[in-house]
Amino acid sequence: xxxxxxxxxxxxxxxxxxxxxxxxxxxxxxxxxxxxxxxxxxxxxxxxxxxxxxxxxxxxxxxxxxxxxxxxxxxxxxxxxxxxxxxxxxxxxxxxxxxxxxxxxxxxxxxxxx
Amino acid sequence: xxxxxxxxxxxxxxxxxxxxxxxxxxxxxxxxxxxxxxxxxxxxxxxxxxxxxxxxxxxxxxxxxxxxxxxxxxxxxxxxxxxxxxxxxxxxxxxxxxxxxxxxxxxxxxxxxxx
Numbered sequence: 001x002x003x004x005x006x007x008x009x010x011x012x013x014x015x016x017x018x019x020x021x022x023x024x025x026x027x028x029x030x031x032x033x034x035x036x037x038x039x040x041x042x043x044x045x046x047x048x049x050x051x052x053x054x055x056x057x058x059x060x061x062x063x064x065x066x067x068x069x070x071x072x073x074x075x076x077x078x079x080x081x082x083x084x085x086x087x088x089x090x091x092x093x094x095x096x097x098x099x100x101x102x103x104x105x106x107x108x109x110x111x112x113x114x
Numbered sequence: 115x116x117x118x119x120x121x122x123x124x125x126x127x128x129x130x131x132x133x134x135x136x137x138x139x140x141x142x143x144x145x146x147x148x149x150x151x152x153x154x155x156x157x158x159x160x161x162x163x164x165x166x167x168x169x170x171x172x173x174x175x176x177x178x179x180x181x182x183x184x185x186x187x188x189x190x191x192x193x194x195x196x197x198x199x200x201x202x203x204x205x206x207x208x209x210x211x212x213x214x215x216x217x218x219x220x221x222x223x224x225x226x227x228x229x
Contacts, residue, residue, distance in 0.1 A: 041221055042219030
């Protein structure tokens with residue numbers, strides 16, 4: 001049973017470009033969470049999704065950021081018109097149930113904006 | 115909002131010795147979960163141990179144990195018989211019923227294990 005898969009592992013973008021980060025949850029998990037880790041900081045919640053629904057996006061910037069988790073395929077975190085401040089490690093986590101207290105994390109995508 | 119504080123940015127321990135990492139948190143909720151996650155250089159976040167707030171007994175997982183002091187809102191991690199593979203960043207995290215979608219993480223403690 002593969003764990004949470006994130007790709008790419010490293011992503012380099014120039015200012016103004018778009019970044020698309022992918023996350024495939026563990027098999028059987030229908031709840032996906034995205035977190036961002038800035039240098040020297042802990043993980044900060046961004047968004048929580050179930051299949052085809054955004055449940056909580058209270059941690060996500062209102063502009064340029066969007067997330068989806070379609071019925072088929074991976075969850076996508078999309079950042080439009082990236083700026084240097086978007087450089088961070090972006091982690092995806094999944095769980096089988098909303099009330100499950102455990103999260104299973106992927107290895108993250110390191111986004112570098114030049 | 116819930117906050118999690120790790121006041122030790124860096125810690126070191128001799129191999130085979132014991133080390134304790136500190137964590138405090140602030141919450142008005144009475145029922146919640148606390149976690150310690152390990153992040154090695156591979157960046158993978160690995161669950162080390164978790165504690166349910168309603169349980170008075172401290173959680174234990176092999177060489178890892180916690181000292182949970184609910185009244186003091188303290189949740190320290192003790193690593194016994196430290197091994198080289200324990201070297202990593204350790205994050206304390208909180209999850210509550212009201213804020214159930216979110217885990218709140220501390221800023222981490224970097225643990226070095228000295229051979």
